Amino acid sequence: MTSLRSVVVGTGSSLPARVVTNAELTERVDTSDEWIVQRTGIRQRYLAAPEETTSVLGTRAAQAALDDAGLSADDIDLVICATSTPDHTFPSTATQIQAALGIRQGAAFDLQAVCAGFVFAVTTADKFLTTGGARRALVIGAETFSRIVDWEDRTTCVLFGDGAGAIVLEAREAEAAEGRGVLSSSLRSDGRHRDKLYVDGGPGSTGTTGHLRMEGREVFRFAVGSVTDVIVEALERAGTTAADLDWFVPHQANRRIIEASADKIGIARDKIVLTVDRHGNTSAASIPLALDVARRDGRIREGDLVMIEAIGGGFSWGAALIRW
Template sequence: MTTASGASPTRPPLGITALGAYAPARVISNADFEARLETNAEWIESRTGIRERRFAAEDEFTSDVGVGAVRDLLARDPDALSEVDAVICATVSPDALMPSTAALIAMQVGLTGVAAFDLSTACSGFVYGLSVAQGLILAGTARRVLVVGAEALSKVVDQDDRNTAILFGDGAGAAVVGPVPQGYGFQQFVLGADGAGGSSLYIRCAATKLPGGFEMAPGVGMNGREVFKFAVRVLGDSGNEVLAKTGLTSRDVDWVVPHQANIRIIEAANERFGVPMSRTVVNVDRYGNTSSATVPLALREALDDGRIQEGHQLLLVAFGGGLSWAAGTMRWWAGTPSLQPRAAAAAEVPA
């Protein structure tokens, strides 16, 4: 599925007009797993690229980390939520099945009465959310949309399961989608999903088995080998597809901002669409896999340290449970206060 740019002779293009991020204060290092799991810190880093991740506090949940990202956005630009009349929260660790986490976030940041709903495509959720936000605005349903990617995965992952416990962390990113000047903003999106791969990566809820009879274990289930193969293929293919739809090649890309699942996946996928690691934003070493929050966390960090600048051509690529995938191209605009680098502690995501 491909969705086109929002630009037209009578309508300005659409893009990100504000961006914030949040990571919980509690840092969990690889060494913290050694005492109770059959693993060691060096093995985890060599296999995944992860050195540490953040865990939410005992009384801190997905809506709380999402609100943290929105408050960071507002601290950078107090007027950032002006004209926002819809909220999308991409998450697979919602506070509850209902009410939506989006509604809980909206309430706490003063957006009472706006449209609000959750989006569940796992790690590709934030890029999905940007595309859906564009569609709402183009349809005339919304003027500006707040898209939040937020997760408290430490609450749902079995911390005694070595296959998954070492991978996931908590965090959030928040972006406002709205009009930007001509020549900037979203260009193309490519979205997709294949439910036949659902047994390779899932979080069990009401059902105990998937169509076809696959029995799901409680909590998070993952077939690491199958996910790796799928991720490398689909990241490369969707990245190449969205570049072709935009009329670009890998040489035109200033920065790739990928889903931060595993450094080996990122490296292998980059080879498929031909962008070197030197032009790829990576922070999986310090935050682990925060699912729908990885892309905005990485994007915010690269803005704060000055790597991403106005006019840069970006490629966003992600994959997730579903199995799902999403890729998008955009020309970066930096014309609002929240899109400027943070002067102090430039490389540090606010906690």
């Protein structure tokens, strides 16, 4: 049987038109720019207009990734959208993106692992591609978290933003891939931590969308203390170490969490890709947004060893190692 690798061949991203600074938020809730920056590293975020739905942002990011890869709708036979803020309860946002792009073949579905969704989606797409279930996949992270935050809760509303990012993965024979592709991954979930980060509504419980609720200190403690296990396991499965990484592209939730996690693993801070200052926490969109920024500004280059990592509500967390 031919051995296959899932190789990244394109990236793309999309942000809403409206930029909201910390200064603007001080007019809405009792907070300050100093307080937000000191505790999170966030200076601004993007908020979607009513017509900028999750599928609209996701479609723009996916099209940008296709253009970057030099591919068309006819070349894609799998679409996975990681999101916690779908346009509708059903059909899936992925099918709406599929239709908007003119993709008429293959499968499309959403994946929900909150902020860890993109890592879970990359891992899932990799399984399809390396087992012959698809040839090329669009893997998208798209969110409009501004729709579910409580704008009277100053501890959470300042954290989140809207946006979308996408990559194109292509199945290639291992020899032709020349070492590139998804090398390993590690995923975890522990539903006992539900009350630390959740939305207090849903169609099967309250019949409403609900609002995001978070115990910030508990999330911080768990994120720094427990989730590094998936990074270590992904490195071990690939037979490499943190010292070999060229870039660490984590979920952009909080600068203090990111830096503390990197320090714990032994990842040099100059290898961290940080976009939380300009994007805020965009949940499943944060990693592909950061990947697109770092690739387009020349930091991430072909052959680089890149680690992506995230933790989301549930808790669910994961890491994946990619040779670019």
